[in-house]
Amino acid sequence: MPGYIEIFNLGKTYDTPNGPAIIVEEFNLNMTQGEYICLLGHSGCGKSTVLTMVAGLNPITTGGVVVENREIDGPGPDRGVVFQSPCLMPWMTAMDNVMLGVNQVYPHASKSERRDMAGYYLTLVGLGNSLHTRAADLSQGMQQRVGIARAFALRPKMLLLDEPFGMLDSLTRMELQEVLLEILVQDKVTTMMITHDVDEALFMSDRVVMMTNGPRARVGKLIDIPFERPRNRTEVLEHNAYYDIRGDMIGFLEEQDHKKLKTDAAKREASRDQEEQSCLAPA
C-alpha cells in the first residue's frame, strides 16, 4: 500500500577530495499520515543527509521522496523544518519571526488572519506572554519554541526535526517534548525526527528507524513503539515492554559498533599490506 510519505531507494553521494563518497544508499521508508518516526543511528551515519534530502534542502542523488502523491523537487511549505538552533532574526519579535514564514506561505490571507495564526501557535508552545519580545531577549528554550511555532504555523504536511532539543537542558527538553506531542495530537502532522537519545525516541515515536553505519547507510531495522497516545512519561517508563524495546535498540547500535571496528581493522590491514608491497617493489 503506498504511504502518505514514500521514500524510495533514496541515495546520496557527496563529491570529496578522495572521490565520490556514497553516504546513503537504498534508503526505503513509507510513513502513514500523522505517523511520528525517529531516526536513530551512530554519529555520522547519514541521518541529517536523509532528513535534508526529504526537506528538499540537499539534492538527491538516486531515488526520490513522494509527499501525498507528489514527488518533491526542492524545499516547499508542505514540509516544515526545525534544526537544533532555530536561526531567528534576533532583532525581530517572536511574532514577527513567525510572521515571516506565514506571510510568504499565506499571502492571500488577511493581515489579521495571519497574525491570528502566528499568535495561535506561539500561544500553544507557551509564548503567549512573549509575543512581542525580541528573539535576542528570549532564552534558548524559548527561541526553540518560536522555531517550533514557526514550523507549525505554516500548516505543513510533514515536520522534519533535526535534533530539535539537542541544545537544551534536560528539564526544558522534557517540557518541549510534551509541548510538541500535545500540538501533534491536535494537528496530526506526519513527523520525522533525528535524535541520539534512545529514551526520547521511545517517548516520542510510533516507529523508530535504526540506521546502519555509513558508508552506504540504509534502514537497518524498524521498531514499533506500542505505547498508547496521549502519552504520559511515567506510564511509558513503567510499561512492561519499555526495557525490552530499549534493549533491542541498544543491541542494534552495539552490533553496528562491532561491525565498524571490524571494517576499520580490515581497512588498516589492507593499507599496511599496500605499504609493505610498495616498499618491496623494485625501484
Ligand SMILES: Nc1ncnc2c1ncn2[C@@H]1O[C@H](COP(=O)(O)OP(=O)(O)OP(=O)(O)O)[C@@H](O)[C@H]1O
Ligand atoms: N557536503 C558534504 N560533503 C561531503 N561529505 C559530507 C557532506 N555532508 C555530510 N558529509 C558526510 O556524510 C556523512 C554523514 O553526515 P550526516 O551529517 O548526514 O550524519 P549524521 O548521522 O546526521 O551525523 P550526526 O549524528 O553526527 O549529526 C559524514 O561522514 C559527513 O562527513
